[in-house]
Amino acid sequence: MWTRKIIAASLTTPVYSFLLACWVVIPQYPDSGGIADTVNGLLMLTATYLSVSFPVIVTYGVLTSVFSDWVARRMSMRFEPLVSFGLHIGFGLVLLWLGAGAAVLYWMIDRYLSHKDCRFETRQAWSSLIIPVGVVVAAFGIVYLGGVMQDVMHRL
Incomplete structure (x- = not known):
């Protein structure tokens, strides 16, 4: 379960960051x-x-998600998804509406991975942490290269 949660966090972060940036820009x-x-x-x-x-x-998202799922498993099977969803939103609201949005997206991705019955190994979880780092490096690299190209075009 921990590996699935870490992979869900690695997938949630770039998607959430992009959606939030779109909402602003x-x-x-x-x-x-x-x-x-x-x-x-x-x-x-x-x-x-x-x-x-x-x-x-x-850190916070994975820990609270594990706790939310642990509490939800103690409930009736009918209410398990609702309890888990409610706890995810509740823990997300600690960080106000930004946290609630990330919590909902995280919950959806985690449920999708759980529904697909994906089994992940520890090595895959650690490897998935490269995804957000790669997105940051790629984004900054594209902006940098765009600036270089603009400078070259202005000098011609």
Whole structure:
């Protein structure tokens, strides 16, 4: 179960960071300097949110999810998903609405992995932690290369 929770956290963090960045950047698109600035802002915010939320989701999120599922298993089978969902939201609300959004997304991904009856090994869980790091490096790299390309184009 721990391995599935860690993998769910590794998958939740990039998706949540991207959705949160879209929620901030996309409404401001008409006021921005164009599509390039919007994409740069989207990538930078995604990487920033990912850097901030990844440690929280992997530590606090995994621990509270294990506890939520432990409590939910003690309930009737009919109410187990509802109790687990409610506890995930409750623990997410500790970090206000941002945490609740991440908790709902985490719960959905974890339930999907559980429903698919995926079995993961410890090595796979550790390897999955590379996903968020790779997204951060890729986002910053794309923004950097975009800036380099703009400088080259201005000098020509």
